[in-house]
Amino acid sequence: MTTSRPARVFPVPPEPADVPAPLPEPDAADLRLETVLGALSDPLRLRVVRKLLLESEAFDHPCGWFGLDRPKSSLTHHFKALREAGVTRQRQYGLERRSQVRVADLEARFPGLLALVADWTPPSG
């Protein structure tokens, strides 16, 4: 039995010309639910993905854009974990890595998951 539920659509900014190639990441067909859920089971990572979903102003964003008060090495680790799980795509622009959410791949494989992230509220305090 099924009922109907609205599906959120997240706008994806257009890809500029000449963007660098993505850093290594799993193919869409190789995304694993347990791995994606593990990558999202952290408030900082949920905050990153939610901000990209709801507030993206460009095709992809460097870690400074997120305004996260954490050491650079910690942020590098979290952004890499999101990419290696297949949640985000990262590209290297000179010394800077920028991230975007793999909206189409995740919606195709795990429909509705990104809506849960978008609706997440950070823990209080």
Added chain:
Amino acid sequence: MTTSRPARVFPVPPEPADVPAPLPEPDAADLRLETVLGALSDPLRLRVVRKLLLESEAFDHPCGWFGLDRPKSSLTHHFKALREAGVTRQRQYGLERRSQVRVADLEARFPGLLALVADWTPPSG
């Protein structure tokens, strides 16, 4: 912008008379997405929840019903982790604990999440 997506409905077996009280668990209002995703970011736990969603034959099920080839202490740990995250409810029947999925609570707080679990396929090999 939204489109429409079918929502799965999972049948919940009726509650028998005189079931024991649930073991300690978070209230529905206190469920946290990051905690629930963490509890589900494990193939064994996904297997447990998926089997309960798709194959439940009774109101709740003891760990032997799942046919998992793991030491009892490991299973106890995993079932407790699911309960403490709010994914399952456990009740003590004499020496035995039985689990059920908190379908209504999870669907209300995180609509669509259980459908992803039901559609999950275990890793090959």
